[in-house]
Every structure is written in structure tokens, then in C-alpha cells.
């Protein structure tokens with residue numbers, strides 16, 4: 227692997243979080259994994275390479291990144307101690323339609339790896355750009371990933387997209403840690419009915435078909451969307467992902 | 473505008489359907505607009521340029537495209553008579569991670585415009601690639617769009633992304649017809665409670681802020697997801713978009 231980390235950095239494991247389509251909750255799952263891991267006492271970090279929108283900075287309530295000191299760039303540290311660098315916070319004006327081609331994104335990601343001082347990190351979660359096209363492929367190639375976690379929603383359509391993500395991981399020779407299904411169902415707050423908005427969960431079948439581990443199933447919850455909008459994802463306290471962090 | 477349509481083609485209006493992030497239901501809204509228009513007796517078509525996944529072919533139950541005769545390429549015609557061409561049906565193996573850069577997508581879209589015989593079409597809806605980056609911008613530049621419709625979900629985050637889409641349309645000098653909010657709420661099938669999964673709808677405020685028309689608000693409905701998975705979106709019969717088709 228060509229790009230060396232900053233001399234003062236120490237990162238044990240780098241895990242890429244991928245999805246076929248946008249909007250299935252990949253950035254949310256990245257956030258929840260880092261929050262859970264940090265709560266369990268493992269020093270965690272997030273490298274946000276998802277250029278489709280500022281989901282991560284928004285979920286953690288980050289308005290701007292304070293970046294440099296004499297030794298190098300230091301990441302933003304969240305309320306519970308998670309170190310975060312986001313490509314979305316580099317954009318001058320986030321409402322300016324940006325032209326990010328694959329190589330430009332990969333260069334920024336490489337700089338995040340080689341110029342930022344990540345100190346004493348056990349788990350770094352990388353929020354990858356969605357899909358399996360040009361941009362995610364170049365990001366895959368610019369980081370020393372130890373494994374990937376695939377995020378999917380219950381709909382049938384997505385399982386074909388899951389196959390694309392599996393093919394990509396196999397082509398890059400990176401192990402798949404497992405699969406998380408998000409938006410599995412919604413429980414009515416008044417009468418408790420379990421509503422399967424996007425159809426019956428198929429994650430067990432899809433996981434069995436490809437020999438993957440199901441790391442968790444997260445329901446649709448208004449409180450999750452509200453915490454993301456308020457920048458308070460660190461105060462979410464359900465443990466849908468307890469399997470994942472083992 | 474440089475690219476001429478096929479000599480035997482006739483298309484009155486071309487409308488681009490855009491969204492900031494993937495997964496807000498842009499392909500679904502494109503499908504419902506074409507279905508509604510066709511029902512009202514206006515001959516409609518869909519040009520699917522969204523490379524992030526086969527949402528359109530899936531929703532209409534299209535397995536393969538029968539393409540050519542001696543005069544040129546003919547689109548697929550759906551059960552209710554909508555003409556459809558999808559970039560997703562051109563891919564050899566949809567599970568192969570594809571590398572679609574901006575120019576490659578734009579070339580295919582230009583071919584769909586110049587080599588396909590679109591006969592007697594009043595409204596063509598173009599399902600644009602999501603976002604405001606390289607790929608959607610090049611597609612914008614390769615079709616004679618008469619206007620765009622922005623699809624958004626209620627979350628606060630998305631309104632910043634809506635601004636990006638507005639900036640893009642203004643830079644390209646294309647009028648914005650209006651904005652559709654999708655996944656506005658979910659009604660519990662047992663007790664009827666209106667659950668605002670992604671927070672209170674903000675579409676009126678966002679529309680007022682930018683002087684846009686609200687063309688419709690579509691709730692989250694399990695029947696919509698089920699019809700998409702079954703390839704039967706043409707049998708959806710609610711009229712959430714009746715404002716839009718005026």
C-alpha cells in the first residue's frame with residue numbers, strides 16, 4: 227500500500243462502510259458504529275468520504291473543522307471523543323454544485339490519511355461514497371481497508387445492488403465483515419403495530435446466499451432522524467448494533 | 473442545442489427529475505409522473521439516466537429491452553403505453569461494478585436522444601443521476617430540458633441539498649417547475665396515526681424561501697414499495713401528484 231500515514235498517527239483497524247444506493251442509511255450506520263465502539267471504551271474515528279452530502283457533520287453537530295497545529299492537521303473531536311474528518315467540511319460553500327471526479331476525491335482521502343494526526347485510534351470507520359462506480363472504487367484503492375460492512379434496506383431491488391458491492395470487495399480482495407439491514411420496520415408509537423414499510427426483511431436470505439454475517443437490523447425510528455437533524459446522534463442509546471461491535 | 477433528435481422522433485416537452493441525495497424517491501416520482509400523465513391521455517416517456525441502480529426497469533417489470541428495427545432503435549413500451557429507455561438495461565451484467573464516468577453517461581444519454589425513435593411523445597421525464605456533481609451536470613448539458621422537478625424528503629439536511637440543485641438549475645438556465653416532497657409521513661394501517669418518520673414536513677417553508685411551487689406530498693406507503701418490487705407501479709392509483717400534472 228503506497229500512502230504512509232502521518233508519522234504521529236496510530237490506527238489499528240480501518241473499516242469501510244459501503245452501500246449500493248444512496249439513502250439506505252450508510253452514514254447513519256457509520257455514525258452508530260463509531261458511537262457504540264467509543265461507548266465500549268475503544269477509541270474510534272470517522273473518515274467521511276461520502277461526497278453526496280454532509281450527513282456525518284450534521285449528525286454530530288459539527289459546524290466547522292479546526293484543523294492545523296505545528297505538527298500537522300488534527301481532526302475534530304466529538305462530545306464523546308470520536309475523531310472526525312469530513313470531506314464535506316472542506317467545501318467552501320456546501321450549496322455550490324461541486325464537481326468531484328474520482329481522482330479528486332481520492333486525493334483528499336489520501337491527504338486525510340497521510341497528513342492528519344490520528345492518535346491512538348483502535349477503529350476507524352470510513353463512510354464511503356455510495357455505489358460501486360468510479361468514485362467509491364478510487365477511494366477503496368486509496369486506503370488500507372481491513373474489512374467492509376455492507377448497509378442495505380429490505381427491498382428486493384437492493385439485494386442486486388448488494389451483489390455489486392460484494393463483487394467490488396472481492397475484486398479488491400477485502401474481507402466482508404458482515405451486513406446491516408436498516409429501515410427494517412417501523413413500530414407505531416400509538417398501537418405498537420410493526421409496519422414493514424419496505425417489505426419483509428430479506429437480510430437473512432441474502433446473507434445466507436453469500437455466506438455473510440448479519441450484524442444488525444435497525445428499525446425506522448423518528449427519534450433517529452430527529453437526533454441526526456439536531457446533531458445529537460451520540461445520545462442515541464439503543465444497541466441494535468451490539469452484534470456488530472463484537 | 474447541438475444534438476438533434478432522430479428524424480422520426482417527436483417530443484414536445486422534456487422534464488428532468490432531480491434530487492440532492494440518492495434514496496429520497498426520485499425514480500419513484502419519475503415513474504408516478506409518467507403513469508399519471510399517461511392516464512390523463514398525454515403520451516408519456518421515461519429516459520432513465522440514473523446509473524445508481526435499476527429502479528425504473530424494476531418498477532415497470534422490464535427484464536430486457538427489445539431495441540432495433542431497420543429505421544432505428546425503438547424504446548420498450550410499458551403495459552399502459554409509456555415508452556421507456558434505461559441506461560441500466562444496457563449494462564451486460566448489472567452486478568458488475570461499473571465505471572461510469574460523466575462523459576460515458578452523457579454519451580449514452582445523447583444516443584438515447586439522437587438514435588431512439590420517440591414517436592408522438594408529449595412529455596418525456598428524465599430520471600437524472602442523483603446529486604449535483606460531475607455526472608448529473610454532464611447529463612444536464614446533453615439534453616434540451618424544458619424544466620426540472622426537484623424531489624426531496626422532509627429532513628432538514630436535505631434542504632441544503634435542495635439549494636445545490638437550485639444553484640445547478642440556475643447555472644444551466646433551466647426553469648424549476650416545482651418541488652415534490654416524498655416520504656412525508658406514514659399512516660398506521662391499524663390505528664391511523666400519522667407518523668412523521670423523517671420529522672415535520674418543511675417543504676412549504678423551503679418552497680416559499682426559494683419561490684417554488686409545491687407539486688405534491690407523497691406519504692411512505694408499503695403498497696408503493698410492494699408495487700415497485702413487483703414491477704407493477706402502473707397499477708398505483710392514488711393521485712398525490714395531481715397538482716404536478718396540471
Ligand SMILES: Nc1ncnc2c1ncn2[C@@H]1O[C@H](COP(=O)(O)OP(=O)(O)O)[C@@H](O)[C@H]1O
Pocket residue numbers: 245247248249250251252253254255276281356408409444445446447448450451452454455493494495627629669670
Ligand atoms: N433507521 C432510521 N430511522 C430514521 N431515520 C433514518 C434511519 N436511517 C437513516 N435515517 C435518515 O435517513 C437519512 C438518510 O440516511 P443517510 O445515513 O444519510 O443515508 P446514506 O448515507 O445511505 O445516503 C438521514 O438523514 C437519516 O437521518
Ligand SMILES: Nc1ncnc2c1ncn2[C@@H]1O[C@H](COP(=O)(O)OP(=O)(O)O)[C@@H](O)[C@H]1O
Pocket residue numbers: 247248249381383423424491493494495496497498499500501522527602654655690691692693694696697698700701
Ligand atoms: N413514498 C414511498 N413509499 C414507500 N416506498 C417508497 C416511497 N418512495 C420511494 N420508495 C422506495 O424507496 C426506494 C428508493 O426509491 P428510489 O425512487 O429508487 O430513490 P432514488 O431514485 O431517489 O434513489 C425504492 O425502492 C422505492 O420503492
Ligand SMILES: [Zn+2]
Pocket residue numbers: 414415416417418419660661662663664665
Ligand atoms: Zn398504530
